[in-house]
Amino acid sequence: MNSRSNILKKIAENKPASESLPVLRFDDTIHYADKQAQFIKALQNVVAEVLEFYGYAAINTLYKNLQAAGKKIVNTIPEIDDVNNQLPSLSAENLAGVEIAFIKGLVAVAENGAVWVTEEQMQNRLLPFICEHLYLVIERENIVDTMHQAYQKIDTAASGFGVFIAGPSKTADIEQSLVIGAHGPKKTTIIIIN
């Protein structure tokens, strides 16, 4: 029994005559006059917190303050602080108590508040999900209008794992009541560097 060849044979027998792909005119899709303003609006809709900083020095101050407050922080951004090179090999047990993580996003999407992060930035695939409070840092010039422009800018195959993150984890599975903090972070802060 070879299900692979059977399935492919059945498809070849049953598929209809080839239909052509549509011509995709992404330039004709929505463009926002102020991408940053739209991005912030979209972030508010997904219950994310927004901070606007000028340069990494301000993030540094924030980071130091959080450290001084005794928070368990994992940093993955070299501009902020040294990055622990053991990070990629840490297990779920190792990361279980992480309160805060700082990760850099590559592209931000104005229409929906999503930020693209790959394995290279997060260092450990579990980190953006297992931390309680996620800080995503995005540079202003990397905000694009929609998912169309985002996918034109990124190369998903270049990383083993990549994710669009739009706000903190959430659920409405109990009577459609929105609860922030399902299995992932309870809070997400997007830092836009102007």
Place this chain on the structure above:
Amino acid sequence: MGKPVHSILSKNFIADNDRTDWHDETLWMVRKKRDYASSQIPEWETLRQWASQIKAHTLSNLDHYLTVFEKNANANGIQVHWAANAAEHNEIIYGIIKQTGISSMVKSKSMLTEECHLNEYLQDKGLQVTDTDLGEWIIQLRKEHPSHIVLPAIHLKKKDVSDTFHQHIQTEKNNNDPKYLTTAARHHLRNIFIKSKLAITGVNFAIAETGGIVICTNEGNADMGVHGAAVHIACMGIEKIIPETLHLSIFLRLLARSATGQAITTYSSHFTSPRKGQQMHIVIVDNGRTRLLGNNNFRNSLKCIRCAACFNTCPVYRKTGGHSYHSIVAGPIGSILNPNTDIKANADLPFACTLCGSCSNVCPVKIDIHNQLWIWRQQISKEGYAGKTKSLSMKVMAYILSHPNVYRFSGNVFRMTLKYFPFIVKNKLNPWYRQREMPEAPKKSFRQWYIQKQKSEFKKQHIKKDS
């Protein structure tokens, strides 16, 4: 008890008026959110058209794209398996698990594994499977099935969830606060996530170009499971393939807006290769899909991206609840898919529909859902599965409608009956009278009214001419 039938099962659901109204209104609210979200995108209709055409193109070259996907996935270090049916799907997964020696695992939402009854199969083998989507976990604890493909526990009230949690994870009795209950589930499941070494997930999109898959969740449960696990098994139907990464931009813009009115799900996770040291498997499943592909009438149903917009808008679904459909995929799309797997057992489903067409209007990939349901009805009646009462009444109707004199006569009789002998119609034996008032009978038929009107018009004109 005979085989489950939608109309009979619905009675259980609608027995509780308040709950029925809540269900109806809540899903309508989700439908309205979808309307608002789609209205914010000027090119919405273009996106639907593109998505529909991309799916049509992919289906017409499905063997090509599946082999391209497999080649690229293999190159990424993913092991690809093929399953002809549910039994083989389950056997393949069990085979992988057995080799690892792992006995407890986490699962994120996958309608395909529900379709194949994977949980029951693995539990019978002595394995421990924990569903981690909150809604799925609630119904797993209650030993129920999802009543909705996106909102699995939408048939339950917070009191029900509170009781279930009190029983299983000792939450405070009668604490019905969704935040409290969700937090309790988070704590309980987090321990399971951290210990679990094997994760089973579904697939939202598989991209031929990259050999990678995309999984969308709001809770982050798929990621919490997969990234901590040594083994990831992802299950997909053959129709989940799309050709290119760029096409994802269209589907991701449509999916969450159509499903819940969100602009995008919290997480759209792109798995292209396993983590260093991790095993990743993809199981590609047919289970009747190639048969649908060969059917001109129903092929389009394979375009479905499982957003459930058709559920939320459907007046029958909203009023009767998912369990009345006695199938894993309920709602309008389920009523197309289920007769394909078993026409006899699901012969009632295409009739659980008013043919209003709202489902087709909201479908993000433009499936002609109501049209396909109408075609199923004809096929089911022709093959003799429609049920005796329905077939007989249809035959009587067909006879009346094709004989004008009989039609006129029966119309007169019915109007007279409603006027002089209403009890013949207004009684419990008439299913149309249950929960409905019968209409006031008009004094004359449309035909009588029209003839009289023509006559008087004719008279008026001639009188005018004469004078």
